[in-house]
Structures are given as structure tokens and as C-alpha cells.
Amino acid sequence: MRYQASGAESSAFVKKTVLAALGAVASAALAAPAFAAGTPAGTTISNTATATYDLPAGGTGTVTSNTVTLKVDELIDVTVAWKDPGDVQGTAGGINQVLSFTVTNGGNASEAFTLGSIAALGGDDFDPAVTSIVLDTNGNGVYDAGVDTIYVPGSNDPTIAADGSITAFILSTLPAAANDANRARAELTATSKKGTGTPGTSFAGVGTGGVTAVVGLTGGKGLADGWYKIQKAAVAFVKTASVADPFGGTTQVPGATVTYTLAATVSGTGSLANLKVSDAIPAGTTYKPGTITLDGAALTDAADADAGAFTGSAIAVGLGTVATGTTKTVTFKVKIN
Known part of the structure; x- marks a missing residue:
């Protein structure tokens, strides 16, 4: 005599099997590496669907769809972060007082950025006089006079790989008239050379490999403030x-x-x-x-x-x-x- 499962038992078995399969898929997804920048711009994504059916005379027939091919667009995203652990202690009248920043390309392609600085920000005790922005040429994260390169907009705009970062420095002169414990801030900006705008703004054909470049959540521009504090x-x-x-x-x-x-x-x-x-x-x-x-x-x-x-x-x-x-x-x- 052959045992046949009841409808309830069969349904429970199917449900258990499906849950087990979903669990395996989830585990595989968790094990896969995560990339903040996502799939590289210009990557081709292709797939073809398949349909099967029973033939009247027995057997199975198969038919395939056309292949749909997409190219991943370029995402433009950049962030700037102040990297000093706290207020940079400066002296009244001091020159080449250094603030350190990290510029990170959060997009999915190499990107060139224009850097800038703002010192007249308000909300502080005085305005530092920014004398230069300097690129961390040797990559050690520390300003090295005579080694690191002075940034000239349009001449040596930094190109940063997807998910990559660079260090940049703001150098300032602090006024001799500043009082003890006065604080001041200066801002570093990084702006995509491919375009900026509200998130979702697109620029056809300017992305890597000729794809569309799409502005991400940062608007294609990052900024951060760093602070000086006078020791007098x-x-x-x-x-x-x-x-x-x-x-x-x-x-x-x-x-x-x-x-x-x-x-x-x-x-x-x-x-x-x-x-x-x-x-x-x-x-x-x-x-x-x-x-x-x-x-x-x-x-x-x-x-x-x-x-x-x-x-x-x-x-x-x-x-x-x-x-x-x-x-x-x-x-x-x-x-x-």
C-alpha cells in the first residue's frame, strides 16, 4: 500500500522547502562582498528569459526571449570630512596653519573634482586668511612642506577612483590681533567636474564609456568645516x-x-x-x-x-x-x- 500525503501535509512540505531555499539565498547574499560605489559605470548587464511548455504529442517545448542589454550609468557622489581630532591650535599671526580633510568619491567611476575653500563663514570669532590648498602627494595623511603639492584649480584637479579617498590641506594665516581662545573655521569644498544638481539630475553621454552620469544624494558637491583655536x-x-x-x-x-x-x-x-x-x-x-x-x-x-x-x-x-x-x-x- 502506498502512502499519499494529505493536502495539508503537502502544503506544509512545500512551504518548508520554499523557506529553506529563501534562507539559502539570503545567506549567499550576506556572504557576498558589499561595494559602496556599486556596480562600475559602463558595466553591461544582459539577460534572456526562457519559457517551456508541454507538446501535444508529448515532451517539452522551449522558447527563449530576446536578450535585453543595459549599461550601468555613472553615479556622481562625493563627501568631504574634516580629519583633525579637534580644534587645530594656532598662534596669532601664525602662517601656514594646517587643517586636514578627507575627500571621498562615493560614485561608481573614477572622477575628477575641483577643490575650493571658504573662510568668511560667520559664527566664529575671526576669519582666517586661506593662503593655499595642498594635495597630500606622498599619501601619508600629514602635511609635508616642500613635498606635498599646492593645488591649482584646473591644473591638477585630483582624480579619485570609485570608493577612493585623498587627503587635502587648507593652509591659512591667522590674524595677529586674534585673542587667546578665539576660534575660526574654514571650509573645504569638492565639486564634480562632470556635473552637479539636485539628486537625480542626469548628464547624457558624459559618464565613463559614454553612459549617462546621474547626480547622487550629495548633489555632486561635498563640503566640511575645520576649526582653528588661538593659543596666545x-x-x-x-x-x-x-x-x-x-x-x-x-x-x-x-x-x-x-x-x-x-x-x-x-x-x-x-x-x-x-x-x-x-x-x-x-x-x-x-x-x-x-x-x-x-x-x-x-x-x-x-x-x-x-x-x-x-x-x-x-x-x-x-x-x-x-x-x-x-x-x-x-x-x-x-x-x-
């Missing part, structure tokens, strides 16, 4: 004197010792580099050898490895790089003649 340190320099006379008092008589204290306090943000102090020995006094100190530590009079020296007519102390919020104190002694 200042030094307040104060000199005081105390007197000890031979009688245990403070009268300024011959034989009295004068201790001079020089206090340099750095304020603002950042630091001051190579800060030095000096003081001439005043007329009517004589320097007391070995009395120079820096922050309470004794220094030698000789021009040697430590920071201090007596030149024969003055004392000099190198303070090095001094961070803001720091006070460096130098003392020395003279005797009233």
Missing part, C-alpha cells in the same frame, strides 16, 4: 628688591646686601618658548658671586650646563619653554658699594 600666551614680569644692612636692619647704606627677585608669570593658553631673563648689575653695587637661583635652586655663575650665568656685568637665566599658569622665579644678590 603672555608674560607678566615683576622685579622686587629686599635690603639687609650690616646692623640687622633694612637701611640702604654702603655694605648692605640687596636681593633682587625677578618673577615671570605666563598666562593665556599654550606656552612661551625659549623664555629668558637678564638683569644688569646696577651702578654703585657689586654682584655677590654664586647667588643666582632659579625657583630656589642654586645656579653657577659660569656659562655651563645649567640655566644661569654671570656675564661680568649682568646675570642671565634661560627659563626654556614655560607653560601658561606657571611662574618662574629668579633671584640674585648685590652689595651696595
